[in-house]
Amino acid sequence: MQAYTASRISLPSHSAQPSLPAAFGRETQQPVSFFPAGSEIYAQGEKAGSFYQVEFGAVRIYRLLADGRRQISAFHLTGETFGFEAGTTHHFFAEAINGTGVRVLRLAAGADISHQLLPLALKGLTRAQEHLLVLGRQNAIERVAAFLFDMAERQGGLRQVELPMSRMDIGDYLGLTIETVSRVFTRLKDKGVIRLLNLRNIEIVKHEALQYMIE
Amino acid sequence: MQAYTASRISLPSHSAQPSLPAAFGRETQQPVSFFPAGSEIYAQGEKAGSFYQVEFGAVRIYRLLADGRRQISAFHLTGETFGFEAGTTHHFFAEAINGTGVRVLRLAAGADISHQLLPLALKGLTRAQEHLLVLGRQNAIERVAAFLFDMAERQGGLRQVELPMSRMDIGDYLGLTIETVSRVFTRLKDKGVIRLLNLRNIEIVKHEALQYMIE
DNA sequence: CGTGGTGTTGATTACTTTCAAGATGTGTGG
DNA sequence: CCACACATCTTGAAAGTAATCAACACCACG
Numbered sequence: 001m002q003a004y005t006a007s008r009i010s011l012p013s014h015s016a017q018p019s020l021p022a023a024f025g026r027e028t029q030q031p032v033s034f035f036p037a038g039s040e041i042y043a044q045g046e047k048a049g050s051f052y053q054v055e056f057g058a059v060r061i062y063r064l065l066a067d068g069r070r071q072i073s074a075f076h077l078t079g080e081t082f083g084f085e086a087g088t089t090h091h092f093f094a095e096a097i098n099g100t101g102v103r104v105l106r107l108a109a110g111a112d113i114s115h116q117l118l119p120l121a122l123k124g125l126t127r128a129q130e131h132l133l134v135l136g137r138q139n140a141i142e143r144v145a146a147f148l149f150d151m152a153e154r155q156g157g158l159r160q161v162e163l164p165m166s167r168m169d170i171g172d173y174l175g176l177t178i179e180t181v182s183r184v185f186t187r188l189k190d191k192g193v194i195r196l197l198n199l200r201n202i203e204i205v206k207h208e209a210l211q212y213m214i215e
Numbered sequence: 216m217q218a219y220t221a222s223r224i225s226l227p228s229h230s231a232q233p234s235l236p237a238a239f240g241r242e243t244q245q246p247v248s249f250f251p252a253g254s255e256i257y258a259q260g261e262k263a264g265s266f267y268q269v270e271f272g273a274v275r276i277y278r279l280l281a282d283g284r285r286q287i288s289a290f291h292l293t294g295e296t297f298g299f300e301a302g303t304t305h306h307f308f309a310e311a312i313n314g315t316g317v318r319v320l321r322l323a324a325g326a327d328i329s330h331q332l333l334p335l336a337l338k339g340l341t342r343a344q345e346h347l348l349v350l351g352r353q354n355a356i357e358r359v360a361a362f363l364f365d366m367a368e369r370q371g372g373l374r375q376v377e378l379p380m381s382r383m384d385i386g387d388y389l390g391l392t393i394e395t396v397s398r399v400f401t402r403l404k405d406k407g408v409i410r411l412l413n414l415r416n417i418e419i420v421k422h423e424a425l426q427y428m429i430e
Numbered sequence: 431c432g433t434g435g436t437g438t439t440g441a442t443t444a445c446t447t448t449c450a451a452g453a454t455g456t457g458t459g460g
Numbered sequence: 461c462c463a464c465a466c467a468t469c470t471t472g473a474a475a476g477t478a479a480t481c482a483a484c485a486c487c488a489c490g
Contacts, residue, residue: 074344086338087341091341114330114333117333125340126306128340129278129289131347132343132347135351137285140477167436168437180477180478182438215280215282354445381468382469392447393468393470394471
């Protein structure tokens with residue numbers, strides 16, 4: 001059994017203010033905060049009310065069981081938005097996987113941007129529900145295939161895919177152990193479906209084989 | 216492996232118009248439609264744009280893999296709302312589990328009720344993410360315990376809990392086979408945690424034991 | 431060039447599924 | 461109201477998949 005305790009590694013430092021998030025008005029503009037690898041963006045139980053846009057890097061959203069088992073419910077890559085939750089407190093943890101730039105968009109009191117948030121929330125809902133199918137009904141190789149397919153798609157559908165997260169993160173996202181994740185990578189490599197360029201970069205050789213695995 | 220094909224059993228018939236859904240304005244009022252047990256409310260690929268409130272009965276939301284494996288992502292009981300989705304087409308199937316009354320709330324063109332929908336979408340998102348933890352990181356007995364705990368809570372926290380769905384529905388919700396679900400029910404009964412009043416009604420004898428199982 | 435963390439591979443164990451048979455429950459028609 | 465029939469559920473035995481335990485390899489860092 002793999003176990004964790006949530007740790008606050010360091011505080012973010014503010015940096016420059018690059019590209020404007022297209023979907024939101026100027027009034028919500030905030031500078032970009034930098035979060036070092038492994039640092040906490042928000043914690044379960046903290047007051048919610050902001051949301052966050054990834055400028056660069058990657059973020060994991062997760063929950064813990066009392067005995068330390070961890071389930072990552074989502075990864076967020078550059079350009080993606082996260083952090084909105086029901087109620088006033090966070091139900092999940094958010095951490096930077098690597099050094100990550102995040103634009104914190106604090107909701108002005110009374111500002112009604114629900115018509116902008118709703119599509120994002122619905123997209124997150126659809127994503128979560130699709131992930132339920134993977135965790136509930138697919139085996140190890142299908143889960144990894146679905147993960148790689150999704151990551152490739154979110155990176156523009158290129159052959160080369162970057163995996164900013166560790167095997168342990170992948171395992172905790174797919175409901176598998178790191179050993180099983182590793183074995184499946186090896187199997188996919190031996191089948192010629194993927195090539196392992198290095199630990200964090202893979203090439204999808206047989207895209208259609210991958211797609212076929214996940215239906 | 217358990218397999219399904221989605222079937223259209225019958226069409227709904229309109230009936231009386233009881234209680235007003237408190238959260239929504241008069242302009243969205245619609246009569247209650249009755250859906251017989253097993254009938255389809257909407258299908259994957261159909262045009263979305265309405266949402267639905269359960270007046271009585273129960274609904275299952277699910278997805279299918281090409282080979283017939285099914286994952287139920289949610290059950291909806293009396294008073295609950297469902298059907299909002301990202302994009303213009305449904306990604307899921309919705310079926311009445313038993314004879315079910317549903318109020319169909321069609322969105323008037325241009326009507327902006329996103330501020331009413333957002334909390335519902337966020338609640339659904341939180342629910343789905345919590346379910347991810349169950350499917351990804353909990354074993355059979357913990358899954359069933361989490362399910363019973365949730366059902367009890369949604370029915371007012373009473374000792375007696377009604378399970379309107381079959382063992383197969385429960386299995387497809389929890390990512391288990393019907394045999395495993397049945398065995399776990401027996402184990403919980405033998406431990407004195409629950410009593411099986413009949414197939415569709417259980418009594419939670421040791422509420423704290425159930426809670427302890429799911430942390 | 432060590433050293434600690436991360437990842438891979440192998441052997442064994444454990445849990446859930448699958449296959450199979452029997453029991454229970456429900457609905458229908460006589 | 462009872463009897464039959466079909467569907468659903470339960471239980472048992474065997475098989476399969478992933479987890480666990482363990483050792484080793486690789487990589488990044490100081």
